[in-house]
Amino acid sequence: MELQTTGVSIASVVLFAPLVGLIPLLFFGRLSDQQVRISTLITTLVTFGFSLLMLGSFDSADGGMQLEHIEEWIPGLGIYYHVGVDGISIWLVMLTTLIMPIAVLASWTSITERLRLYHGFLLMLETAMLGVFLSLDLFMFYIFWEISLVPMYFMIGIWGSKDKTNFFGREMEARIYAAVKFFLYTMAGSILMLLAILWLGNNAGTFDVTLISQMLRDGTLLLDTDTERLLFLGFFLAFAIKVPIWPLHSWLPDAHVQAPTAGSIILAGVLLKLGTYGLVRFNLDFFPNAAIDFAPYIAALAVIGILYGAWVSYAQTDVKKLVAYSSVSHLGFVVLGIFALNSTGVQGAVLQMVNHGISTGGLFLLVGMLYERRHTKAMNAFGGIWKVMPIYSGFALVITLSSMGLPGLNGFVGEFTILLGSANSEVISIWYTVLATIGVILAAVYMLYMFNNVFMGSVDKEENQELEDLSWRRNWYELSALIPLVILAFVIGLYPTVFFELMDGAVSNLVSHFDATLIAGR
Amino acid sequence: MLQIPSQDELNILAALPVILLSLIASLLLVADRFIPNKRNIAWLALAGVLLTLGVAVLQAGQVVEFGNEGLAFSGMFVADQFSYVVNVVALLAALIGILVSFEYLERTQLDRGEYYVLLLFSAVGAMFMGASGNLVMIFIGLELLSIPLYILSGIRRPQEESEESAMKYFLLGAFASAFLVYGIALVFGATGSLDLNEIFLAASDLSAADASAQYLLLIGAGLILVGLGFKVAAVPFHMWTPDVYQGAPTPVTAYMSVVAKVGGFAALLRVMVTGLPVVLEGTNNVLWLDSVQFIAGITLILGNVVAIMQSDLKRMLAYSSIAHGGYMLIAVAAAGIEGVGNLAAQAALIYLAAYTFTNIGAFACVVAIEKDDTTGTLMNDIKGLGTTHPRLAAAMTIFMLSLTGVPLTAGFIGKFFVFRAAMEANLIPLAVIGVLTSVVSAFYYMRVVWNMYFEAPAREVSRARQPMLAGALWLTAAGTLVLGILPYILENLVRDATLVLIP
Secondary structure (H helix, E strand, O other): OOOOOOOOOHHHHHHHHHHHOHHHHHHOOOOOHHHHHHHHHHHHHHHHHHHHHHHHOOOOOOOOOEEEEEEEEEHHHOEEEEEEEOOOHHHHHHHHHHHHHHHHHHOOOOOOOOHHHHHHHHHHHHHHHHHHHHEOEHHHHHHHHHHOHHHHHHHHHHHOOOOEEEEOOEEEEHHHHHHHHHHHHHHHHHHHHHHHHHHHHHHHOOOEHHHHHHHHHHOOOOOOHHHHHHHHHHHHHHHHHHOOOOOOOOHHHHHHHHOOHHHHHHHHHHHHHHHHHHHHHHHHHHOHHHHHHHHHHHHHHHHHHHHHHHHHHHHOOEHHHHHHHHHHHHHHHHHHHHOOOOHHHHHHHHHHHHHHHHHHHHHHHHHHHHHHHHOOOEHHHOOOHHHHOHHHHHHHHHHHHHHHOOOOOHHHHHHHHHHHHHHOOOOOOHHHHHHHHHHHHHHHHHHHHHHHHHHOOOOOOHHHOOOOOOOHHHHHHHHHHHHHHHHHHHHHHHOHHHHHHHHHHHHHHHHHHHOHHHHHHO | OOOOOOHHHHOHHHHHHHHHHHHHHHHHHHHOOOOOOHHHHHHHHHHHHHHHHHHHHHHHOOOOOOOOOEEEHHHOEEEOHHHHHHHHHHHHHHHHHHHHHHHHHHHOOOOOHHHHHHHHHHHHHHHHHHOEOEHHHHHHHHHHHHHHHHHHHOOOOOOHHHHHHHHHHHHHHHHHHHHHHHHHHHHHHHHOOOEHHHHHHHHHHOOOOOHHHHHHHHHHHHHHHHHHHHHOOOOOOOOHHHHHHHHOOHHHHHHHHHHHHHHHHHHHHHHHHHHOHHHHHOHHHHHHHHHHHHHHHHHHHHHHHHHHOOOEHHHHHHHHHHHHHHHHHHHHHHHOOOOOHHHHHHHHHHHHHHHHHHHHHHHHHHHHHOOOOOOOOEHHHHOOHHHHOHHHHHHHHHHHHHHHOOOOOHHHHHHHHHHHHHHHOOOHHHHHHHHHHHHHHHHHHHHHHHHHHOOOOOOOOOOOOOHHHHHHHHHHHHHHHHHHHOOHHHHHHHOOOOOOOOO
């Protein structure tokens, strides 16, 4: 099968816009630190602008791929440069382009060393992550998937925390340990995916996602049960580590805690979604039979993750660690929604990916602001913050409530839809939903516990008396990073239909695999 | 009666790059007597390599056809796309090798004229091996490749490490050559020919009943594998590698680590795919097929695992080059499966090209940080290089990522094609070993990166500017990235490289 090459589309513009920002960083020798920050901020904002244009030209009636751009890349192997969006990936692209300016703002004063390198990595990371969401060729997808490790590795390793850790009796820098663990862990998962990709590519004669999907649907490329399961697992392992699904999560607390604030925001906000996106795009679309077979087991891991993450969060004394473990719990919901294998579940999962980016990204941002003022993340160092920083605390309240799923805010819509989907699912039992609901309650417990400890009560620590609140005049970058997140938390919470409508076509296209006859046949 | 072969049979022009480089090397050997400033010898050698490289690129890109494609020198020399690509790779290795050596030899007082002559001759040897149509040619090519390398590794006499390196390399190398010759003799005994095509025909005609000839053939092929396996440092014939690589002057190591693999693998593929696929494919010879796969597997595991423990960069890169031999051996093993021969040979060529840029580049970085007294190549010595020498560190990072096989670098493309061949050949266990050991390798390559970027500077690496070395670094880093981003350049070049002559 052949693909027709097309002209440049807005998707390509969005993909490579961040790289344009590398030019001043590399070649303009005289930029001051502030100019480096400003030029990167402008680049990420322009990219966000382009992605808004893309959203504007997106046709919600079409459930297939849109705004495609196809060029020949390695014709001998059937590898194309092929990008495009559908109703699922467009939201993740939007999330990425939104989070990146916030990440730049979050580093405004906290990063002071090797600024060019740092901002260069931020921009490379943005293109890598956008590439994962936009790629419609397996070769290209793998390239972006794998290359996204490199900037994050450097960000954690160079600008990470100053903590020490004990590694087999030797003291070493905790950030180095975390960076290497992150790199090796994720690479170990993704490298088996490469073999699965090669198998598909060799047997289909093309690496194109749309073509392979079509061939698998119309039976041109038939997989026997064992092959399909192996391929499913090849992809699944890569994504499960990235998400991370319990019990493959152990890299995450290390990476989150050691990373600089912007690194944590990007990790939680976008990088983890590469995994859940992959599950939707490949595991569900390519291997529906295996997905049905494995759904109960994966859902079980997801539920364990939900409860385990919540349980461990409650035990944390370090605020950043608490937020990190809460990610494990929240992403359990997303995975549960995906493997409900019905339209409601997948829609809820996609929306919850965005929600988690907003609320957990926001929480890391808030923790970072507090850390910059007090240089500690220990929960017992705080207390009564509301009294000294009322504006900051107001934002923190909204984001905390959004994260624990209060009705009217974004988290509620996502979690509720997911639970609805999983309750109606034909492949997983109702007990998963029951247990996951307990997770929702636990989320309220640990989140409020944290909020209570940090913000409520009296100011009993000397050092907390003089903390500086947010203000436009003194630290505009903090407010401008927080405000969009809070607005979005309300918008998604109050008008979720806008989001659901746009993804409806793509999701129903995807779940049309899982009609009753197919499920009954397994 | 002696027959004089016709012009067509000789087809001399087809071997133009090899002839040209041999002539240049011979002339330089004479010129060395009359040129007191050894810098000029280096310039001449550089010009000669560039000229030959130009010719080789024209030939490989099928822009200009020199002579006819096909056999030359009455079947001794094969001028096909495979050998053209091998020529280009070997010449690139020589080119970068000269650039890397230039200032290093001066600052360590090793600048002797014969250095460059020997370097060129061993490139000629590698090119001969890639173009062999005959087992004797492979042997001669191997000797021409190896003997200059023995001398080069000992060129820093009377330093003990260098002498030890040369002695060890020479003794074990001579031993391996003996294996090869013995193997050739046994194959000749079984098939009555030394010509690869004739061996193929004779071997496929060997009736199953003729058990003794079968065994001769099998043992002969096994001994050839041992001989060539030694050259490419396959486990368990790798014991010489770490000591030789560490003891030899670093630019020599850089060059040797690549050119010996180019020659060795080119010859190995010629023998295994053109001459003896019967041995590989025959249903009775599962043992043989398994042993190639086994060698590939343990080479990967041992090379990668032992590299973790090294604290000296040169020694770490030595084990890493053993490991990379393992990835190319995956391609050799895949080439033994029916129907995958050409695909696997092309994958091996792509891997070799990628490896050439990356590995010489990595060694060039070691050359850059090495002190004049040959110390300063420890892992600790590169601490903080990211702040003190940002460009050098960036180049080293690119090479380390490429050796790991991270996308957008040549190394990834090489691995991609090799694993693709392995999957096509259904060698899934071997492919799994390959990818998992890549993860292991990520640890020690990333260790270099974290020492450069995440640690505080340990010592100042400051020296006079070395423009030639910088040029080599730019060239290799650019090559690594360009091949990684635009892999179709390589893919186009090797697409016509077919070794399976008789389908």
